[in-house]
Amino acid sequence: MYLNKAPKFFYFRTRIEWHEKGKKKPKHNGFTFSQEQEIWDTTLNTLSELQNESGIEIYGLVLDEEGLHFLFSTPYFNENILILDWEIRLRQFLPVSFIRPILCEPIGNYEQIRYLLIEIYREQLAVDNDKVLWKRPFNSMKLICEGHRKARLFKDPLRIVFQPSLVVQIGKQTVNSWLFQ
Secondary structure, eight states: OOOOOOOEEEEEEEOEEEOOTTOSSOBOSOOOHHHHHHHHHHHHHHHHHHHHHHOOEEEEEEEETTEEEEEEEESSSOHHHHHHHHHHHHHHHSSEEEOSOOOOEEEOSHHHHHHHHHHHHHTTEEEETTEEEESOSOBHHHHHHTTOGGGGGBOOTTOSTTOHHHHHHHHHSOHHHHHTO
C-alpha cells in the first residue's frame, strides 16, 4: 500500500537488447522494421495495461535508434517498479530486455517536460513546405496527429502535440530556440 499520493514526473530512456534464439550475444541496435514494429505495438499494449492498473499518465513515447524514451507521471513513489513491471510484460511477448541500469530521472516542472517533449519529438519529424514528414514512425506524436486509436493513452497538459502549428514549429526549429520562448 502506498501512503504518499502526489503526482511525480519522470523521464525514462533505455536501450533495448533483442535476444535472438541460438545467438550468444544480444542485438543492441539495428533492428529490422518488423522487430521495431513488434516492439512498438507491444510497448503500447503493455503501457495501456499499466496505465489502467497504476494510474500513470503518459506524455510522450518514442522508439528510435537509441532505444525507448518515455515521459510519464505516477501518483505514487513507484516509478522504478513500474518500469521493471513494464519490462517484464514486454519480455512475456518479445525476446527483449532493457539495458541496465534502469533509472527514472525526476522532472521538476512543466517547462522541463516541454523541453524534453520537444527534444525527443524533434528528431522524429521534418517539415517541408509546412508539411510534416515523419522520419521515424514510432512516436506518440505521430499517433496523436493521425488520430490513431492508441492516441488516447497520451496526455498533453502543455498543449504541444494537439496543436498542429506547434508540431510544424518543432520540425522547423532546434531545441535551443525553444528554450528562450
